Amino acid sequence: MSVRFAVVGTPGDRRVTMFGAAVAARGLPEPYVIPWRDxxxxxxxxxxxxxxxxxxSPGEDGEVDALLRGPGEPARVGGGATWYAGFTAGLARVAAIPGVRLLGDVAEIGVLFDKRRCHAVLEEAGVAVPPGFAAGSYEELRDLMAGRGWKRVFVKPAHGSSASGVIAFQEHAGRVxxxxxxxxxxEAxxxxLRLRTYEDEADVRxxxxxxxxxxxxxxxxxxxxxxRGRAFDLRVVTVSGEPTHAVVRVGRGPMTNLHLGGERGDLEMVRARAELWERVLATCARAAACFPGSLGTGVDVMVGTDWRSVAVAEVNAFGDLLPGLGDLSGNNRDTYAEQVRAVLDGHA
Incomplete structure (x- = not known):
């Protein structure tokens, strides 16, 4: 049986290139690319x-960003609701392409790009997540924190990625x-690419x-x-619901994203703790099971200071861009090769 892949992406984006290489390595034609701009x-x-x-992912393309959020500097923060409306409308158009078999459920992708809905789905399924709430202003944020007795929170734009606009916020003795x-x-x-700190309440507001x-x-x-005094978490990629790749992300501040100065850490320090490692894998599998129509997910999972508790911070629809990372089974397959293998096995 002849198998042909296609991909909706941004031509030249590393994701498209790496997926194409994984397909070609199986002796199959290069994927047919449908540009997000189209x-x-x-x-x-x-x-x-x-x-x-x-x-x-739409990737980092100025033209695509303008189609999603409107004209403006691609690096700007904000406009998430407009971006999300354009993105989900685009997903609906992709779902209507005739004669193809989708490798990802567009409704699930929509949920994954809404942190409020994603959190609710995980919580309902019993996946360990930090407790949360929605806020509509700085005043509401402070009031709801006070009502719960919380002094430290993460404030996240409902629609976003790569920690854009995310705020690690704390209050103590009247200082923020x-x-x-x-x-x-x-002006905006x-x-x-680096973290900064605001301590004037007017700036935070x-x-x-x-x-x-x-x-x-x-x-x-x-x-x-x-x-060694630096907090860490893990990005765990799942394929067909099973954890297949993992990387430790170590940061100097509260955010560990690699593009914000985080570094890849020693995975063995977690794997060596057998009970903890099994808990991490089981938690990520349970999170992935909430999205059964998604071929792959990227689960950001946190380990508590007790080195026993775990909690899911995010589940990403496009969280598999981890160049040079081999699979946990030792087969030397990257995240894209693992997905191609899973698809071909299932297709056969």
């Missing part, structure tokens, strides 16, 4: 008859502190109230385990 611009969409269609990658230019907030109209998801701060 999807969002309303162009007629098509793919080879019977193609297995993978939906990938907010750590974020959002940099105020005097831009994503920075301005940032929170700027983000609030797009929707905010707030979670109680989960104290994370640390190594």
């Amino acid at each position: 999807v969002l611009a309303g162009k007629e969409l098509s793919a080879p008859e019977g193609a297995l269609l993978r939906i990938d 502190k907010a750590v974020t990658s959002a940099a105020w230019t005097g 907030y831009l994503n920075s 301005r940032l929170v109230d700027f983000l609030a109209p797009d929707g905010l998801h707030v979670e109680r701060w989960f104290p994370k385990a640390s190594v």
Whole structure:
């Protein structure tokens, strides 16, 4: 049987390139690429008859960003609600492409890109997550924190990725502190590649109230385990519901994202603790099971300071961009090769 893959993505994006390489390594034709700009611009969409269609991230493309959020600096913070409306409309157009088999459920992708809905799904399924609430302003944030007795929280835009606009916020003795990658230019907030700290309450209020109209998801701060004074968490990739790849992310601040200065840590320090490692894998599998129509997920899982408790911080629809990372079974397959293998096995 002849198998043909197609991918919705941004041509030249590393995800598209790495997925194409994984397909070619199996002796199959390069995937047919449907550009996100065509999807969002309303162009007629098509793919080879019977193609297995993978939906990938829009990537970092200025033209695509403008189609999703409107004209402006691609690095700007905010506009998440507009971005989400355009993105989900695009997903609906992709789902309507005739003659293809989708490798990802578009409704599930929509949930994964809404932190409030995703958190609710996980919580309902009994997956360990920090308790949370929605907030519509800085005043509401402070009131709801006070009512719960919480002093430290993470404030997250409802729709976003790569920690854009995320704020690690704490209050103590009337003083506030907010750590974020959002940099105020005097006119707007831009994503920075380094974390910065705001301690003037007026600055924090301005940032929170700027983000609030797009929707905010707030979670109680989960104290994370640390190594040599640096906190860490893990990104665990699942394929067909099973954890297949994992990387430890170590950061100097409250956020461990690799593009914000986080570094890959020693996975063996977690795997060596057999009970903890099994708990991490089981938690990630339970999170992935909430999205059975998704070929792969990227689960961000935190280990508590007791080195026993775990909690899921995020589940990402496009969390598999981890170049050079081999699979946990030792077969030397990267995240894309593992997904291609799973698809071909299931297709056969």
